[in-house]
Amino acid sequence: MSKRSLLRDVTGVVATRIFLITAGLLSSIVLSRNLGPENFGIYSAILVLPLVVVSFAQLGMRASSIFHIGRKQYEPGEIAGSVVLILVMTSMLGILITALGYLIMDEESFTGLYIILVLLSLPFRLAMAYFGGIFLGREQISRSNFINWFAEFLNLLAVLVFVWLLGWGIKGALISLLASQATISTWALFVIRRDIGIRLKFHPEVLKSLLSMGVLFAASFGIIQLNYRIDILLLQKLSTMEEVGFYSLGVSIAEKLWQLPLAIGVVLMSRTANADDQQMINRISARLVRVALLAVFLASVVLFVISPWIVPAIWGEKFRQSITTVQFILPGIIFISIYRVLNSRLSGIGKPQISIYVFAPALILNILLNLWWIPLWGSFGAVMATNASYTLGTLVYIFVYSKIVKMPVLQIFAYQKSDFDFLKRAKKWISG
DSSP states (O other): OOSSOHHHHHHHHHHHHHHHHHHHHHHHHHHHHHHHHHHHHHHHHHHHHHHHHHHHHTTTHHHHHHHHHHHTOSOHHHHHHHHHHHHHHHHHHHHHHHHHHHHHHOOTTSOHHHHHHHHHHHHHHHHHHHHHHHHHHTTOHHHHHHHHHHHHHHHHHHHIIIIIISOOHHHHHHHHHHHHHHHHHHHHHHHHHHHTOOOOSOOHHHHHHHHHHHHHHHHHHHHHHHHHHHHHHHHHHHSOHHHHHHHHHHHHHHGGGGHHHHHHHHHHHHHHHHOSOHHHHHHHHHHHHHHHHHHHHHHHHHHHHHHHHHHHHHHOGGGTTHHHHHHHTHHHHHHHHHHHHHHHHHHHTTOTHHHHHHHHHHHHHHHHHHHHHHHHHTHHHHHHHHHHHHHHHHHHHHHHHHHHHTOOHHHHHOOOGGGGHHHHHHHHHHHO
């Protein structure tokens, strides 16, 4: 187990996530105000396909690396070398699949330059996930945090230069992503090579083990990613790019509430993979679920109330229609935050396939409801379809999780006074 306290690690990830929220909001403000609803919709839509492809092309290497390094089954250098070899193969495959996807979509607003910039950034997006997994497997939470926050910081700076100052529009936004991801991926590769070495040799046993576990993680992540983004793809086909822009902005604002569950999940998976006392981790996981749920619920109430003021004030009156998306997608956001914590626990013990069993039917429901409701209600139909998918999937996952860890559902969600002891420790820690 890590010598660092769980509170300190979670706090570090939360601080990173707060920075990501801030930088992401600033980037979205610059982009939305400079691009407008239609171009912002094009920018959002062109990134959906590579995001989905990357979620599959990762082959679950981030999570598989955490699991294998944490279990100390192979030498870290052998694992790192195998991960780099897999990265090269998946990058080429991901570029090919994404290019074919754009060809099939035949969207006239996706110019050749836009597509090339997206394709060039794909290997670096993959590398960030792969190398972050190596850091997390070694419980180097701070380095994993650095990959995330520094990439976002660089992207914000680039957006200010290329979109705001130079006025390069969508082209500038895509160049910003490419530059930031390439820079941080190069740094991570240098650090890994320096600290643990990268044995670029063919290790069949290591590759097989990484891939066999990784494929399960990849399928799991891919299905969840489709649940998150299928609505934008369907909106693009069944509605207008302006509607996509309104919806994309609203969802991106509401999803900021996931930062605490995401932070907890990152640390929890790393700890679970390295832990010996799994019963203790079960108790800690339940406590973290309760704390995260309460925090997200309270934050959702606040966001519901203030969104009619902050959306037009920050993003402009032309995005006022996004308020409805922000407010009405909150129930789904609350439910999926529970899943994010519980899934990290099961992933840490090598059971990513549970997400596949549970969220594949939820994805089908999501698609069917979007096809039904988008023609009727536009972006609001996509909101309600997402809520139904998130809620159903999470409820089923809770009961399955309960059976696997042998902890009753009521016990998982029964609040205790000790759940909030971390506040006293945090106060003591801050005061020195």
